[in-house]
Amino acid sequence: MSSYKPEEIESKWQEYWKKNKTFKTAENHDKPKYYVLDMFPYPSGSGLHVGHPEGYTATDILARYKRMNDFNVLHPIGWDAFGLPAEQYAVKTGTHPRDTTEKNINRFREQLKDLGFSYDWDREVNTTDPDYYKWTQWIFLKLFDKGLAYEDDVPVNWCPELGTVLANEEVIDGKSEVGGHPVVKKPMRQWVLKITEYADRLLEGLDDLDWPESTKKMQRDWIGKSMGADIDFEIDGHNEEIRVFTTRPDTIFGATYMVLAPEHDLVDKITTEDQKDAVEEYQEEAARKSDLERTELSDEKTGVFTGAYAINPANGERVPIWVADYVLATYGTGAIMAVPGQDERDWEFAEKFDLDIIRTVEPPEDFDGKAYTGEGKAINSEFLNGLGVEEAKEKIIDWLEEHSAGKKAVNYKLRDWLFSRQRYWGEPFPIIHVDGEPKPVGEDNLPVTLPEMDDFEPTDDGNPPLAKATDWVNTEDPETGKPAKRETNTMPQWAGSCWYYLRYCSPEFQDGPVDPEEDNYWMPVDMYVGGAEHSVLHLLYARFWHKVLYDCGVVSTKEPFQRLVHQGMILGEMEFTGYQKGDDWISANIKEDYDNLERVKLDEEQVEKKGDDFVIKGTEIRVDAKAHKMSKSRGNVVNPDDIIDQYGADSMRLYEMFMGPLEQVKPWSTKDVDGVYRFLGRVWRMIINEESGELNESVSEAEPSRDQLKTLHECIQKVTNDIEDLSFNTAISAMMIFINEANKWDEHPKEILEPFIKLLSPFAPHISEELWHRLGNEETIAYADWPEFNEEYLISDTQLYPIQVNGKVRGEINVPREKAKDKEYVLSEAKAEENVKRYLDEGNLVKEIFVPEQIVNLVVK
RNA sequence: GCCCGAGUGGCGGAAUUGGUAGACGCGUCGGACUUAAAAUCCGAUUGGUAUCUAAAUGCCAGUGCCGGUUCGAGUCCGGCCUCGGGUACCA
Numbered sequence: 037m038s039s040y041k042p043e044e045i046e047s048k049w050q051e052y053w054k055k056n057k058t059f060k061t062a063e064n065h066d067k068p069k070y071y072v073l074d075m076f077p078y079p080s081g082s083g084l085h086v087g088h089p090e091g092y093t094a095t096d097i098l099a100r101y102k103r104m105n106d107f108n109v110l111h112p113i114g115w116d117a118f119g120l121p122a123e124q125y126a127v128k129t130g131t132h133p134r135d136t137t138e139k140n141i142n143r144f145r146e147q148l149k150d151l152g153f154s155y156d157w158d159r160e161v162n163t164t165d166p167d168y169y170k171w172t173q174w175i176f177l178k179l180f181d182k183g184l185a186y187e188d189d190v191p192v193n194w195c196p197e198l199g200t201v202l203a204n205e206e207v208i209d210g211k212s213e214v215g216g217h218p219v220v221k222k223p224m225r226q227w228v229l230k231i232t233e234y235a236d237r238l239l240e241g242l243d244d245l246d247w248p249e250s251t252k253k254m255q256r257d258w259i260g261k262s263m264g265a266d267i268d269f270e271i272d273g274h275n276e277e278i279r280v281f282t283t284r285p286d287t288i289f290g291a292t293y294m295v296l297a298p299e300h301d302l303v304d305k306i307t308t309e310d311q312k313d314a315v316e317e318y319q320e321e322a323a324r325k326s327d328l329e330r331t332e333l334s335d336e337k338t339g340v341f342t343g344a345y346a347i348n349p350a351n352g353e354r355v356p357i358w359v360a361d362y363v364l365a366t367y368g369t370g371a372i373m374a375v376p377g378q379d380e381r382d383w384e385f386a387e388k389f390d391l392d393i394i395r396t397v398e399p400p401e402d403f404d405g406k407a408y409t410g411e412g413k414a415i416n417s418e419f420l421n422g423l424g425v426e427e428a429k430e431k432i433i434d435w436l437e438e439h440s441a442g443k444k445a446v447n448y449k450l451r452d453w454l455f456s457r458q459r460y461w462g463e464p465f466p467i468i469h470v471d472g473e474p475k476p477v478g479e480d481n482l483p484v485t486l487p488e489m490d491d492f493e494p495t496d497d498g499n500p501p502l503a504k505a506t507d508w509v510n511t512e513d514p515e516t517g518k519p520a521k522r523e524t525n526t527m528p529q530w531a532g533s534c535w536y537y538l539r540y541c542s543p544e545f546q547d548g549p550v551d552p553e554e555d556n557y558w559m560p561v562d563m564y565v566g567g568a569e570h571s572v573l574h575l576l577y578a579r580f581w582h583k584v585l586y587d588c589g590v591v592s593t594k595e596p597f598q599r600l601v602h603q604g605m606i607l608g609e610m611e612f613t614g615y616q617k618g619d620d621w622i623s624a625n626i627k628e629d630y631d632n633l634e635r636v637k638l639d640e641e642q643v644e645k646k647g648d649d650f651v652i653k654g655t656e657i658r659v660d661a662k663a664h665k666m667s668k669s670r671g672n673v674v675n676p677d678d679i680i681d682q683y684g685a686d687s688m689r690l691y692e693m694f695m696g697p698l699e700q701v702k703p704w705s706t707k708d709v710d711g712v713y714r715f716l717g718r719v720w721r722m723i724i725n726e727e728s729g730e731l732n733e734s735v736s737e738a739e740p741s742r743d744q745l746k747t748l749h750e751c752i753q754k755v756t757n758d759i760e761d762l763s764f765n766t767a768i769s770a771m772m773i774f775i776n777e778a779n780k781w782d783e784h785p786k787e788i789l790e791p792f793i794k795l796l797s798p799f800a801p802h803i804s805e806e807l808w809h810r811l812g813n814e815e816t817i818a819y820a821d822w823p824e825f826n827e828e829y830l831i832s833d834t835q836l837y838p839i840q841v842n843g844k845v846r847g848e849i850n851v852p853r854e855k856a857k858d859k860e861y862v863l864s865e866a867k868a869e870e871n872v873k874r875y876l877d878e879g880n881l882v883k884e885i886f887v888p889e890q891i892v893n894l895v896v897k
Numbered sequence: 898g899c900c901c902g903a904g905u906g907g908c909g910g911a912a913u914u915g916g917u918a919g920a921c922g923c924g925u926c927g928g929a930c931u932u933a934a935a936a937u938c939c940g941a942u943u944g945g946u947a948u949c950u951a952a953a954u955g956c957c958a959g960u961g962c963c964g965g966u967u968c969g970a971g972u973c974c975g976g977c978c979u980c981g982g983g984u985a986c987c988a
Binding site (some may be wrong): 039253262263281379384443568569588707768769771836840845848884889891 | 898900901902903905906907908909910911917918920921923925936937938953954955962968969970980981982983984986987988
């Protein structure tokens, strides 16, 4: 072997790492620990795409870097393997989801190994393994015991034609995505988890986490805590009250009407005979609409008067009660007091139906809008008049409490978590129903395994597929021997991914989900890398379970993921698109004026840049230049396997990191991989003689020169700092600078080469191991000591000063190191610089700026 | 609509606390090596402009747009524009 052949050295070292269990996690706890985690992959049938290795390479670099810095590193991987695609495939082809899943996992595992990631493969977990989901079920029992899991009738999307329940995204315009059959809302018995009970703690816990602010904000908004008051309005002529929640109790004197959601219980009771038909029709119409439709068709507000009136408790006014679907049944009490003067939605509704509008907060003089929602003094509000919004809120709440008409209240957008799915390929609930009551099966009877089946379709009456496994469903209560029926719903895919990071700490532990000693050592996760699409759901659900487990004494930390980073999406290659109508080209800036334009993909050679836009070469016709999200339908998906075949895994890893900052969205460009590949070739040839295959003659035991040490230590400093900052792209460029410099040397002392190879090894581990061994080292480079930089070598003999005149650089001077901070010396040298002198001669020097070791600026007038 | 994030060469991107804008890489052009090609190596590469030409050295403009602060602004402040992402009647 002589030239750089990644295909040979990469499989060689992957084999070596496997055989020697190089990356097996240390059993001892006597070093500082570092837990670096990738988000749990779903092993899909299409295999890895280039987005996966982006985050995985970043974490692998950190894992390898920390090992070399003498940390015990936990760097595991596993499979979030339950889920709908394998089940749908089973319905279509009869292949058992277990077989599909196993096949997909094997493919993923091979692909990850081909990339040379340093996972501890002995800790691999799989959510579909009964030994794993035993503990998922165990955690569910804890939730059940604590009263955090309950059954409820929840409206779901039921499609009678298909005989199945559909997820929200499977329903389009009230019809099934598949087949276009009508879908109705149907209440069904479902398991629900009381995540709302943890709302405040989930909110508070965010404060101390090192997460992107935007992600924390999304979680806060999702939880949506708002402070206000519950207020009761009596209904004129009925012995009933309407309770509303409002964040603006201070505006109560402007409450000129009330609105009930169409589903509100009181609607039927209070509607007058005259209005009955209209109200019922409206309710039916609302029921037919899906949630999506209701919000999508929100341009125009709709509603009907019930004929009934309520009494405003603050001033005794009679106000009409309406029904409208802009009030949601599921938030607050499903009823509002409408205050058009201070609420845009209410204003719009009041305007349309000609209802009274009273301002109760004085808008600023220049205000010309409709509803005024800002700060101001209360008006038209009797005893609140003159108060600011906050004072008025406090005062009216006191008043309402005194008069037993209301009280301070808190509301959350967060709802309880619908936790059951009508599917086969998920964790069975460890629950049996005895005499119609749910009962846990008891820890000793875990796991409750999935029954063997070959028909995965739901039953005709909408029961989940598991209902068909009658032998499995019909069982007896192990305690009493009474006949019992097993729960036939399964858990959603989120369940397994809510706690997998704990299982990695002790995958073999038999007495609980996690060994307390291992939990105590490894948790929390120090670095968690994954896509921003999981900002809310996965991360919120996992935090919820973690807090429950904390309360149960199972884990020792309050939060699971101390630091979180989202890798940015990798887009497809940049595409140029021209637009044609017949044979005529249409400029992209006016394409909206035409229908049915033909899109034509153009080659890079066919276009050029003109001003801020790209045009067809030699014309003024603009084209669109854009990188799109990778998708099968667009045909711009890059397969990592092809890149590895062509360039090797080291180049693939290097390119993914070199493209740009980790967290940024970046377009892929296969030809750019050439750059990092050539870099690795240069590293190779610096050390290996391509003709002989031996070490180059320039590789020597000689003492390194001062210049060589400077080049090396600049590189060490930059690479070390950049890894700490996750600036992998600039770390790689620093190593390129080193190579460009080192290639000019006649001699390459090992004392320089070896530290450099260490710097390279977390990024490109295969070539680094190979060169490390060729330089005469026996042990793997994976645990070699990370090089330390020595400030002493970084100092150069001279200091360069750019000289500015009026802020513009007019020359530069080099001064000896010992004079570098000598203001007078530097300034006199600066003024003597030839080009600078010309400017000084033209005017009067009025000011001298001297920034030591940086810059000189002379102000001339 | 609201909330985030981002606008820098032909392209991806660099640029500590404000201190030489364009590092590094791709592409392009030129050269070396070669019978030739590939590979490799060397040089040039923001635009405009001046000194007869070249080399070399200057000058002017330039980090989405307009304005401000400062000796000095890609970086800070005010006002816009465009693109990307999230969210959607949550009272």
